[in-house]
Amino acid sequence: MATVMELVKESEVQWVGQPLKRKEDPRLITGLGKFVDDVKLPGLAFASILRSPYASAKIKRVDVSRAEKAPGVICTLTGSDVSKLTDPFLQISSAPANKVKDYCLAVDKVHFVGEPVAAVVAETRAEAEDAMELIEVDYEPEEHVLDARKALEKDAPLVHEQVGSNLVFHGKWDYGDIEDAIRKADRVVNAKLHFHRFSSTPIENNGVVVNYDRATGFLNIYCNNQMPMFCIPWLSFGLKFPSNKIRMITGDIGGGFGTKIISYPYIALICLLSMKAKRPVKWTEDRREHMFANHGNERSFDVEVPVKKDGTILGFKVSAFDDCGAYTRYEPAGATIWAQVSPGVYHFPNLKVDFFQVMTNKAPVGPNRGYSRMQHLWMIERTVDIIAKELGLDPADVRLKNYVRSDEMPYVTPSGGIYDGGDYSESLRKAMKLIDYDGLREEQARARKSGKLIGIGIATAVDSGTNNFGQVKIITDDNPFSGNSEAARVSIDGLGQFQVGLGTVPQGQGHETFAAQIVADEFGINPDQITVLSGFDSAINPYSHQSGSYASRSAVMGTGALLGATKKLKEKVAMIAAHLMKTLPENISFSEGNVVDKQTGKKMPIWQIANVAWVNNVLLPEGMEPGLVALNFWRPNFTLPDEKWRLNQTLTYSYQTHIAAIELDPESGKFKILRYVIVDDCGTQINPMIVEGQVHGAAAHGIGAAMFEEFNYDENGQLNSNTFIDYLVPSAVEIPHLITGHLEIPSLFAPKGIRGVGEGGGTPLGAISNAVEDALAPFGLQITDSHQNPQHIHKLIREKISKLNQVR
Amino acid sequence: MTPKKFDYYSPTSINEAIQLLHDNEDSKVLAGGQSLLALMKLRLAAPSALVDISKLQEMSYVREDKDYLGIGALTIHDIIEHNQTIKKKFTLLTDAASKIGDQQIRNVGTIGGSSCHADPAADLPTALSAVNAHFVIRSGKGQRIVPATEFFVDLFQTAVGHDEVLSEIRLPYLPPRSGSGYIKHSRREGDFAIVGTGVVLTMGDGNVCKDIRIALGAVSATPLRAKSAEEYLKGKTLDDKNIADAAEIANEGADPPSDMHGSKEYRMEMIKVFTRRTVKLAMSRVM
Structure with a gap:
């Protein structure tokens, strides 16, 4: 492997901005990564979970007697056990939706196909699965509801009877005067849109190993939850177990994308099983289980947009119906999170959103790359193209006319978001140049003459990062969360070696690399000289209870915390150095592993100072405590929502413009991507190679969702796409060559001008649905769904042709 | 996703394999295992024994x-x-x-x-x-x-x-002036077919179709021969019109399933589209 020194030989190098190879990769690509399923403990037993075959049913009887006698079985657990041993998990809904009773196993009733009903622990996983088949459950099927709008109807079956309604949350955001804008408009554009259900399918599923240590009373939890410290209140209150004896440990994690935030019911279940079995217990979710219970939000929209003839957008009036499935879990946070990017990239003063979040008898949702914003952004980007078409304008021109301008930055959105810099127009112009937009339009015109359908689709999305938890106070003031925080610890040991610990919980993002780059610059040393702890262990790593990797926050929050820690550490080193070198601390600078007296040019290696700090400590300045360890907690300046729910919901606002060119086969409805361009701006790039990887990954996810991935239910609430045979994840064959360009306009507010990157705002969903509609322009068809299934496109074309034939 | 318990045999000859199958009532032959093992992991199949012939x-x-x-x-x-x-x-x-x-x-x-x-x-x-x-x-x-x-x-x-x-x-072996082609219509490369069409044809003098076999996949319980379309084309010139006319009747007798990737109606239409395309592909390969 090329070392960082080969890359850059100059001594006064800035490590931030270098495309360093990742510190993590040698272990990951040689099979030495340690994932939760690699955890092996003496006496380890294995759990298997029995799941509901019904979308809605009363549980009349659960009989585990045969299962308990099966070979290798240690114990079983049912919903009735769980209801005695635990309290329902905390809810962040307001009344009455907070009456949802969420346990780690279904109690009395199942609410979706795949809901855990009972569990078995055995000596092997195979024995546990064999025994699971011997559990007898009598169900009494009940009426179910699978559609959010239908779930709001008066006589709809109730997902949770005690709530009295399927409505989780109804919020009204109303800024400016949309009715006045509608009166004054040249035209009002209407659309009914649907954003489909999919998820991220990380290569590693959920997993938990719990070792309940009866000697110390500790619950030692090995897992791959991506915000483990945030789980603690859920586990502690649910299990009625003291938080100071819950230890959370993660190792390498094979991707999370948000889906690993709401794994606390599984963690709680395995805790109970370990306590009951008096053994360490492992549960590794299999792919089918993952498919049944890890989905992203589905949402439909009624949209009205007043516009001027020249394409000026005056506002958006939207009713949104969000389907969160059978349990709320992280919801209804998502019912407020879309408002991070309330106007998308556009400048319009009038915005009214009526937001309904609704429960149905489908799998519960959780955060998923682009969480809640991508649905909203897709709706806006789809609508902008509909506007362009209705007005006979080029969609690029409509965008350029309505983008927030760079000279308006920092731009305050109607809902109080403070966009932290950037140039959306420049990003579109750059993307148009990269894809040769004008040339493509000519090619499209030529192709149409010969009956070929080429489509071009643009989308620009804001990729907000580093959330302000204060947004959940929109739901209820009782929610005890606000702001955001992260912890870092930087130490120099007695031999002068650097070690860094972070509270972030990496899932493949390269935190060991970026943290080393940040710290290396501060001390004028090489990132190779810095060891960053891998994984997370609440008994070893520093943390805040908002630690974790989610909301594109780790680079920004980690850097904030690291810079605070390095500042403290440098101050102490400088004080010791000044004392030893008989100068003043302010004269001390750091270079190539030495401290330097700027006035005399005299040097002293850091290891000598470390030696004094730890073990030669009689030489320390009088009264100074020994050791070189700096711990820092950092939080951005956030506020709470005002009476109109205005607040800055995130610290950074990256953005991306995507342009897709496709060719569509009108006979089959299938299409292929001809060219795909992305221009992103995440401000200062700590490591451009990691940024490029994130941009590619987010694009692949979005393209997959737009073209292939869909959680599809039948009318009985059975999940059709429950394996990779039907849930189609794109491979390298399906993902086109991605042509990328970057802007690097620094964040006005975040440390070092860094913005979070990685979610991508679901931009491909907009670009591709716009491209498909553009390809179908000769038929005058409208695309109203975020998922492009060839058979649906084919149906649209056939219906249009038969309509045209009737007219003739 | 762990299979049920099963016995495993690794015979060294085909005769031994046949004997093992004979001796074990619910046994199955294991070749590459690319379908069978997945079914066993999903517990949709649970043979008592596998007779692994892959080493033969x-x-x-x-x-x-x-x-x-x-x-x-x-x-x-x-x-x-x-x-x-x-x-x-x-x-x-x-x-x-x-x-x-x-x-x-x-x-x-x-x-x-x-x-x-x-x-x-x-x-x-x-x-x-x-x-x-x-x-x-x-x-x-x-x-x-x-x-x-x-x-x-x-x-x-x-x-x-x-x-x-x-x-x-x-x-x-096919007679001289034969050609063949197979086209799979699927959402991704490598997926199971929404419709699969295989064509083998032999040309006579000029562009006259001397013989043709058209087989359709994913539209019936077994691969289905599009007999009406075959009969229609035999003896006719393989021009655009005749091929299109034959394709229109290629779905006779088909009874495709419906799923999230292709409804029955969609598959019935796709039989026509891909029969036409596959006949042309096979023609282009006539030597």
Whole structure:
């Protein structure tokens, strides 16, 4: 492997901005990564979970007697056990939706196909699965509801009877005067849109190993939850177990994308099983289980947009119906999170959103790359193209006319978001140049003459990062969360070696690399000289209870915390150095592993100072405590929502413009991507190679969702796409060559001008649905769904042709 | 996703395999395992024993007989895809094999396994039906040879009995001026077909169709021959109009399933589109 020194030989190098190879990769690509399923403990037993075959049913009887006698079985657990041993998990809904009773196993009733009903622990996983088949459950099927709008109807079956309604949350955001804008408009554009259900399918599923240590009373939890410290209140209150004896440990994690935030019911279940079995217990979710219970939000929209003839957008009036499935879990946070990017990239003063979040008898949702914003952004980007078409304008021109301008930055959105810099127009112009937009339009015109359908689709999305938890106070003031925080610890040991610990919980993002780059610059040393702890262990790593990797926050929050820690550490080193070198601390600078007296040019290696700090400590300045360890907690300046729910919901606002060119086969409805361009701006790039990887990954996810991935239910609430045979994840064959360009306009507010990157705002969903509609322009068809299934496109074309034939 | 308990046998000869199958009532033959093992992990299949014939390397070959090309049942898809004789004489098999699953699957999945599994949406059974391949089935009593029309009996069901093993697939050579092609319509490369169409045709003087076989996959319990379309084209000039007219009736007798990737109505339409395209592909390869 090329070392960082080969890359850059100059001594006064800035490590931030270098495309360093990742510190993590040698272990990951040689099979030495340690994932939760690699955890092996003496006496380890294995759990298997029995799941509901019904979308809605009363549980009349659960009989585990045969299962308990099966070979290798240690114990079983049912919903009735769980209801005695635990309290329902905390809810962040307001009344009455907070009456949802969420346990780690279904109690009395199942609410979706795949809901855990009972569990078995055995000596092997195979024995546990064999025994699971011997559990007898009598169900009494009940009426179910699978559609959010239908779930709001008066006589709809109730997902949770005690709530009295399927409505989780109804919020009204109303800024400016949309009715006045509608009166004054040249035209009002209407659309009914649907954003489909999919998820991220990380290569590693959920997993938990719990070792309940009866000697110390500790619950030692090995897992791959991506915000483990945030789980603690859920586990502690649910299990009625003291938080100071819950230890959370993660190792390498094979991707999370948000889906690993709401794994606390599984963690709680395995805790109970370990306590009951008096053994360490492992549960590794299999792919089918993952498919049944890890989905992203589905949402439909009624949209009205007043516009001027020249394409000026005056506002958006939207009713949104969000389907969160059978349990709320992280919801209804998502019912407020879309408002991070309330106007998308556009400048319009009038915005009214009526937001309904609704429960149905489908799998519960959780955060998923682009969480809640991508649905909203897709709706806006789809609508902008509909506007362009209705007005006979080029969609690029409509965008350029309505983008927030760079000279308006920092731009305050109607809902109080403070966009932290950037140039959306420049990003579109750059993307148009990269894809040769004008040339493509000519090619499209030529192709149409010969009956070929080429489509071009643009989308620009804001990729907000580093959330302000204060947004959940929109739901209820009782929610005890606000702001955001992260912890870092930087130490120099007695031999002068650097070690860094972070509270972030990496899932493949390269935190060991970026943290080393940040710290290396501060001390004028090489990132190779810095060891960053891998994984997370609440008994070893520093943390805040908002630690974790989610909301594109780790680079920004980690850097904030690291810079605070390095500042403290440098101050102490400088004080010791000044004392030893008989100068003043302010004269001390750091270079190539030495401290330097700027006035005399005299040097002293850091290891000598470390030696004094730890073990030669009689030489320390009088009264100074020994050791070189700096711990820092950092939080951005956030506020709470005002009476109109205005607040800055995130610290950074990256953005991306995507342009897709496709060719569509009108006979089959299938299409292929001809060219795909992305221009992103995440401000200062700590490591451009990691940024490029994130941009590619987010694009692949979005393209997959737009073209292939869909959680599809039948009318009985059975999940059709429950394996990779039907849930189609794109491979390298399906993902086109991605042509990328970057802007690097620094964040006005975040440390070092860094913005979070990685979610991508679901931009491909907009670009591709716009491209498909553009390809179908000769038929005058409208695309109203975020998922492009060839058979649906084919149906649209056939219906249009038969309509045209009737007219003739 | 752990299979139920099963016994495992690794015979060293085909006769031993046949004996083991005979001795173990609920046993199944394991070849490449690319379908069977997945079904077992999902517990949709739970054989009491697996008779693993994958180590019988003598069953992996491509041999040129006087009247036919013989392919050993254990020949993997990757070999089918890259074999030059197959490519020259039965290009539709190259087409079909190259689109099965992914490279890892093509490295272990076998032509015999795919045939015996008899998934109507699989590629090779459809292509072999178009070729009118003959299947050599071995048992304790000797061997019998069954044509494709009788080999595929029903959904996941073939003429191979419980204590029998498919040993070879024979492709009768095509007359001069023949060509073939297979097109799979699927959402991604390597997915099961929404519709698979295999065509083998022979031209007479000019562009007259002397003989043609059209096989359709994923539209019936077994690969389906589009007999009406075949009959329509025989003796006719293979021009755009005749091909289009034949394609219009290619879905006669088809009874496709509906799923999230293709409704019955959609598949009925796609039969027409892809029959037309595959006939043209086969024509372009006539030598």
